[in-house]
Amino acid sequence: MDSSSSSPNNNNHHKLGFQPARSRSRLAMASPANTSEPKIVTGTAGYILEDVPHFTDYIPNLPTYPNPLQDNPAYSVVKQYFVHVDDSVPQKVVVHKDGARGVHFRRAGPRQKVYFEADEVQAAIVTCGGLCPGLNTVIRELVCGLHHMYGVKKVLGINGGYRGFYARNTITLTPKSVNDIHKRGGTVLGTSRGGHDTKKIVDSIQDRGINQVYIIGGDGTQKGASAIFEEVRKRGLKVSVVGIPKTIDNDIPVIDKSFGFDTAVEEAQRAINAAHVEAESVENGIGVVKLMGRNSGFIAMYATLASRDVDCCLIPESPFYLEGPGGLYEYIEKRLKENGHMVIVIAEGAGQELVSESVQSMSKQDASGNKLFQDVGLWISQKIRDHFAAQKTLPITLKYIDPTYMIRAIPSNASDNVYCTLLAQSAVHGAMAGYTGYTSGLVNGRQTYIPFYRITERQNHVVITDRMWARLLSSTNQPSFLDAKGDNEEKEEEEALNQLPDGHCAKDTSLASKEINSSIYPTAC
Numbered sequence: 001m002d003s004s005s006s007s008p009n010n011n012n013h014h015k016l017g018f019q020p021a022r023s024r025s026r027l028a029m030a031s032p033a034n035t036s037e038p039k040i041v042t043g044t045a046g047y048i049l050e051d052v053p054h055f056t057d058y059i060p061n062l063p064t065y066p067n068p069l070q071d072n073p074a075y076s077v078v079k080q081y082f083v084h085v086d087d088s089v090p091q092k093v094v095v096h097k098d099g100a101r102g103v104h105f106r107r108a109g110p111r112q113k114v115y116f117e118a119d120e121v122q123a124a125i126v127t128c129g130g131l132c133p134g135l136n137t138v139i140r141e142l143v144c145g146l147h148h149m150y151g152v153k154k155v156l157g158i159n160g161g162y163r164g165f166y167a168r169n170t171i172t173l174t175p176k177s178v179n180d181i182h183k184r185g186g187t188v189l190g191t192s193r194g195g196h197d198t199k200k201i202v203d204s205i206q207d208r209g210i211n212q213v214y215i216i217g218g219d220g221t222q223k224g225a226s227a228i229f230e231e232v233r234k235r236g237l238k239v240s241v242v243g244i245p246k247t248i249d250n251d252i253p254v255i256d257k258s259f260g261f262d263t264a265v266e267e268a269q270r271a272i273n274a275a276h277v278e279a280e281s282v283e284n285g286i287g288v289v290k291l292m293g294r295n296s297g298f299i300a301m302y303a304t305l306a307s308r309d310v311d312c313c314l315i316p317e318s319p320f321y322l323e324g325p326g327g328l329y330e331y332i333e334k335r336l337k338e339n340g341h342m343v344i345v346i347a348e349g350a351g352q353e354l355v356s357e358s359v360q361s362m363s364k365q366d367a368s369g370n371k372l373f374q375d376v377g378l379w380i381s382q383k384i385r386d387h388f389a390a391q392k393t394l395p396i397t398l399k400y401i402d403p404t405y406m407i408r409a410i411p412s413n414a415s416d417n418v419y420c421t422l423l424a425q426s427a428v429h430g431a432m433a434g435y436t437g438y439t440s441g442l443v444n445g446r447q448t449y450i451p452f453y454r455i456t457e458r459q460n461h462v463v464i465t466d467r468m469w470a471r472l473l474s475s476t477n478q479p480s481f482l483d484a485k486g487d488n489e490e491k492e493e494e495e496a497l498n499q500l501p502d503g504h505c506a507k508d509t510s511l512a513s514k515e516i517n518s519s520i521y522p523t524a525c
């Protein structure tokens, strides 16, 4: 929707009471600084801390205040409630006897000193990009965390993504107004693609007197948040810019997994079950399910591993081919002869090179610049039907199920709700403590603050030379398609190299992988 033509009266945000911008107010400012450099701290035995920016890096002589949590009766029972200033979390938990300690991130959590007084804070929350289960839970917990832990009363919701900063009205968020939003899918704030204009956004931040900005979104959004942080820093503003990673595709690196991912995988089971029931009820039945995953096949991979009814999982990271020995048609024929039916799960970004060979490629992009794909599910279903119709020896019945938006437009499940709560509270603790320019994320099961550049430098992909993909291959028994035109090997090696943590050897694929943390995802045996 064009932001300039949209009115706050024509959507549900009106009901929530969106307010127009206030007149320009002044914020604490210091002399402008240059673009921020990574803050790397080294220690003994190869210890590296990839630290996040702090107000004190560019604003001198800021007053501090005791953390009000120390007087909060709910937390008074907790021993060592405040995080030690030197606490950090290792990026890799698998270590060798003589190995370097490696990269660490600052541990999230409440600090003894804070850099804001409660009534000084004007927080703002925005959601950008595609939907994801749990968005409303994060919004709720940011509002409640700010109120209940730090006594912050002024929290604004930005309407409709980044462009809402300068083209829409805002809504006042209170614990009462967000009380049961976690039970709903979507985002009560609305979202959008495109429309990121750094200067206008930072102007709006200044105009509205905002000094804490919580930006919930995926890889594109975090790039936008990083640009906002750089501009805020350049202007010398005392404004915390905090990212909260959201991605249904799980394509954000470093973090264990994104919120809403579990919920999406769980919901995908319903589509896979339906495909299985349809397929096994007829002779030579084939069920095809298309799942989200533009460049990363995590949803398809985990939905397949969870289901055990899937015979073949096709993801963008693993090119496949249809014809000839080792190809998909041969495998389908074998599976139907063995078992009488089969289920294929395909991620939306899989096989796009094959689709564009046979369908004229449109190479269109969405408003954020993401490439728009052809419908690979429809395409592959038709190819399979045509192949077996031409062959005449094996009459098949194929049912295609496309639950695309159903897996992301739902409320988050119980475990994602807890995860969203921790993410939001960690984000708030960091902002109150004067940290800025960071994404709040789970690393090896612990909450951390990760510098933006680590989040935006690459996408997280399934590594098909990794153990998790091997587990999948062994559970489905599908061909690996590794002989496909001999070009897979090169691609994998490149991928593994991209995923390497500093100082590790590319041959060590267990280190090269960004496998989802096994403490969160029980690994298959």
Ligand SMILES: Nc1ncnc2c1ncn2[C@@H]1O[C@H](COP(=O)(O)OP(=O)(O)O)[C@@H](O)[C@H]1O
Residues within 6 Å of the ligand: 128, 129, 130, 161, 162, 163, 192, 193, 194, 195, 196, 217, 218, 219, 220, 221, 222, 223, 224, 225, 227, 246, 247, 367, 368, 370
């Ligand atoms: N490189 C970038 N720099 C600044 N803003 C960006 C960049 N890429 C995307 N954005 C903005 O981030 C928002 C969401 O991006 P999008 O790619 O649609 O979703 P997601 O953040 O979920 O990946 C959009 O408003 C888009 O304009």
Ligand SMILES: O=P(O)(O)OC[C@H]1O[C@](O)(COP(=O)(O)O)[C@@H](O)[C@@H]1O
Residues within 6 Å of the ligand: 128, 129, 130, 131, 218, 219, 246, 247, 248, 249, 292, 293, 294, 348, 366, 408
């Ligand atoms: O139709 P929309 O809203 O653009 O969303 C579709 C896309 O959004 C995704 O869920 C990813 O969205 P994000 O990049 O916003 O996380 C893809 O899997 C899918 O291709």
Ligand SMILES: [Mg+2]
Residues within 6 Å of the ligand: 129, 218, 219, 220, 247
């Ligand atoms: Mg994205």
